[in-house]
């Protein structure tokens with residue numbers, strides 16, 4: 057089970073996620089309570105071993121801005137949330153970054169990973185990063201390929217979510233925070249362990 061921890065802002069939390077065995081770590085580079093500056097993201101990303109995917113999360117920047125920021129930070133992947141088109145993904149394809157397409161699972165968006173040429177698909181709640189649970193049993197069509205379930209997952213709910221939705225991976229932010237925007241290392245450890253034990 058592939059596990060991504062999103063919205064990290066502190067070195068100690070990056071270390072906790074890496075030590076816990078996370079496969080990917082996300083940095084918010086768009087407006088959010090978890091947003092980090094380009095300089096901060098670059099420093100945090102430099103502390104992550106090559107085996108872990110560093111993902112920059114974007115929600116409103118255009119391809120040129122994403123290209124610039126992702127290169128400055130030294131990311132290994134970009135995650136595009138919202139109204140990004142197939143053309144936006146194509147415009148970034150020449151970069152040496154993996155691509156993550158994040159969609160709201162409650163919409164009619166294409167749930168096939170790779171439909172826009174992306175490497176990973178995140179099927180999220182209608183309000184990304186809100187921590188709100190949503191009804192993933194009501195997906196209009198079953199996602200395929202390397203898809204991650206996200207949206208309101210927590211250490212005590214992730215096993216049930218995996219059993220029901222059978223995703224390729226999971227993604228969490230709010231569920232491993234003690235207060236909004238502030239991660240808790242013990243919750244990170246519990247989340248990764250619970251996801252890894254789940255079937």
Ligand SMILES: O=C(O)c1ccccc1NCC(=O)[C@H](O)[C@H](O)COP(=O)(O)O
Nearest residue numbers: 062088184185186187207208228229230
């Ligand atoms: O975290 C945010 O504030 C955010 C803002 C805009 C776009 C995406 C955002 N977050 C993405 C994520 O943290 C995760 O991919 C996912 O939505 C899980 O969030 P959560 O429900 O908080 O676990």
